[in-house]
Amino acid sequence: MDVSPVSHVAAKGAASAGQSAPTAGSGMVGFTRVLSGFLGAASKQQLHSEQAIANLAAGRADNLHNVMLSMAKADLSFHLVLELRNRLTDAYREVMSMQI
Numbered sequence: 001m002d003v004s005p006v007s008h009v010a011a012k013g014a015a016s017a018g019q020s021a022p023t024a025g026s027g028m029v030g031f032t033r034v035l036s037g038f039l040g041a042a043s044k045q046q047l048h049s050e051q052a053i054a055n056l057a058a059g060r061a062d063n064l065h066n067v068m069l070s071m072a073k074a075d076l077s078f079h080l081v082l083e084l085r086n087r088l089t090d091a092y093r094e095v096m097s098m099q100i
Contacts, residue, residue, distance in 0.1 A: 035084070038080065038081055038084060039081060041077060042074075042077035042078055042080065042081045045070075045073050045074040045077040045078075046074045046077070048070055048073075048074070049067075049070045049073070049074035052066065052067045052070040052071075053067060053070075053071070
């Protein structure tokens, strides 16, 4: 069974939470790790979907339902990454428009 990007990153973060005390730059490292996790999971879903489509087209798979589910998962992962990008862009613009 595939693990969703959110639960994968949450599990990864929970495993590393008790390792050491936070340092000054650890927030950026954690943020980078979370974003990398989302991007990696979306990329993995996309590759899995493409492989399922290729297998169906070549006759190596006959279960259209699983192929459609794989495509839907890849689409959902893509939309999650797209929404993250949009929200990060909005946050960046808001911070840049703040007066000091």
